[in-house]
Amino acid sequence: MKRIQVIEDLCNGCRLCQTFCSSLRTGVFNPDDPQTGIRILKMPGEEQDIPLVQCNGVCIRPIAGDDQPTCVELCPTGALVYGNLDWVQARRLELEAARKMHGLFKVLAPWKWPFPWVKSKKGAGRVEEGGIAR
């Protein structure tokens, strides 16, 4: 079963998912709309806003085709992923491996950006070691 999952370490807390989701039904941007399936978790004493998603991924207004919910499509960091548990697990492992190779992957999703400016074969996005192939 495909679900929307949040990779918290990647989330930059922009709240775009919540803001946009709230508008899809009514055309009104209101993050506090109770109909919205996304709530923001704020850590006390931290500048962090992490989304909690309660949604089956069947988006009422998918702007990029039916198999991709709008919030996942628009997420700027790749912190929101849509897939079954195996797929999400693989992405998380990929991120962990990429982080060990390059500091950049503290903040970026390696599967989302094949960097045009990295030329080496050991290129940042392609993680072969550790058995986590793309």
Added chain:
Amino acid sequence: MRDNRIQNILRVNLSTGKTRLESIPEAWTAKYLGCRGIHSRLLFNEVPPGADPFGPDNVLYIGTGPLEGTPIGMGRLSVACKSPRGTVAEGSCGGFFGPELRRAGIDYLAIQGKADRPVYLWIHDQKSEIRDARHLWGRKINETDALLREELSDPDVQFRYIGPAGENLVHSSPIFGNRDNSGGRAGCGAVMGSKRLKAIAVRGSGGIRVADYEGFLKAYQHFRQRVGVGTSRDVWTPIWGAYGAPVIVRVFNDQGGIMTRNAQEMRWDEEKCNRISAEPYLEKYVTRAKACFCCPLPACKKQHEIRSGPFQGFRGGNLWAAIPSVFGPLLDNDDLELILVMAGMCNQFGLDVFHVAYTLAWAMECFEKGILTRADTDGLELRFGCPDKEGVLDLIRKIAMREGFGDLLARGCNEAAKMIGRGSEKFALVIKGQELEAIAQRNSYMVALGVAVSEVGPDHTRWYPPHPGHPGLLKNEDLSRLGVQLDLSKAAQGRNPEEKGKVLRWFTISRAIVESLPSCVFLVRDTLGFDLHPWHELFQTATGIRLDYSEFIRAGERVMNLDRAFLVREGFRRTDDQPPYRMATEDVPYFGFPKLDKPLFDRMLDDYYQANGWSLKTSIPRRHKLEELGLTDVVQDLEKRGMEVEP
């Protein structure tokens, strides 16, 4: 539910404790858009010339615009007042305050008068309350944030506050929010402190309706395509969006664009430069990214923590390119941890990093030249390279608290140099009394002209980015189709004075529009510097106002002319639009770039004023230009005050 056409303003009089909600004329939305544009109009109308910046007559405006609260607003918030130096003080900051204010049903705040004791303002869905803030007075930014959060016990309340520096009226202290975001470095924080307003807290529960949702969605997707990390055609977008801005330090260093040791040299040791660049920062210190409201970039802004060493446990965030360049090479300091701590302390005390860095650099040069001695600096060995780290950090605290030697530096580089004298004025790097920023001038004439003519003092965000876009993306024909007449090949040459006036005029106008919507000026990449159609479309669909593209552009021109009119009404003239003495009289060593001498600079100034329709002699906007923009009342106002408005 808000209609984006009609904006309103909450007037708060701190002297009487009364608040009043007023509508802003509906026509203003098409004429000045919002945010910075409306602030320019309000400033010109309501702050009389010669008003004491720290007196009750000065008004502090804090406001958003018609696109705030939608994902295009990016949380941008404009703060404006008359600066303590007499210029316009306008700055924009990100975070989450703007959308919350709009959702509370308020677009603008005008803070008038002066409270008799420290207060803070609590706004909850159009209801406002002035509360006692004696327990917050004197607290640092992070402490104020924590205390207010506890007091209001709602995690979604957003704040804007000042630190001890703002309370002590330190020259050019900005207003802070979300701990690390700041705006209005021309002294808006000091003006807020003079009104004894410690903080503004806001919580809203309304929503923002856009007029044409389907159109807006389409325009938004197109916009994301143009600015996205993976899809933008600009080479700089992915680097900025992912690594963050500090990579530019190294690029600038190769081009003779790094002011080293108070700009005595323009080149820094490569190894030192590598030590403070973005890669070590990302690998060792960054903990996570933290964006502003609905930003489409993944990691423009990050948070960091120092995990070991003498500063273990020090946390902060929002390290943009300018911070390592001013606390690094300018002070010849290659200790990235010290840079992080210095910047973090500025944020905690509510200081402006540029003010602190340039004033320290000036004081260091004075010390090395023997103009200042240990007797003046409270015994501190104030040398380049920051050998006494603890001493320098304590000095930053003293600047904010105005203690001892810090009191001199708290007045700003310009005033301190005037007080000390003995030739130290010659290396005070200031324009209109305000310290420079990180971008160098003698290698890029666009920058030199831009910082010199800016109405708020040196401010790169008024025309950022300082290059006309990637040359492969634009042709002269495309430009003329967009209504811009200029020769791109000449405009793109850094040290060619030709076309710079015209480019700068266009950049200033277009960035005024972006900041008035508001939207983030740092997203102006790709060909968006010239092509504002995406924003035009977003504005139309969000507000439902049909506006010709040419009228949209003229709104930006109106804003810019109003700013200039305010500036000349305060007595600033062409002679104030000049580069700092050092840049005007010294060639760049090693690279051999010439100084910005008078004939060269005059030529660019003439071009710029000519293109704008301003007087070449005085820089006062000319009558035909103001009338063409529908600003006849400005002409009358200037003439009433005996100013010579040329036809």
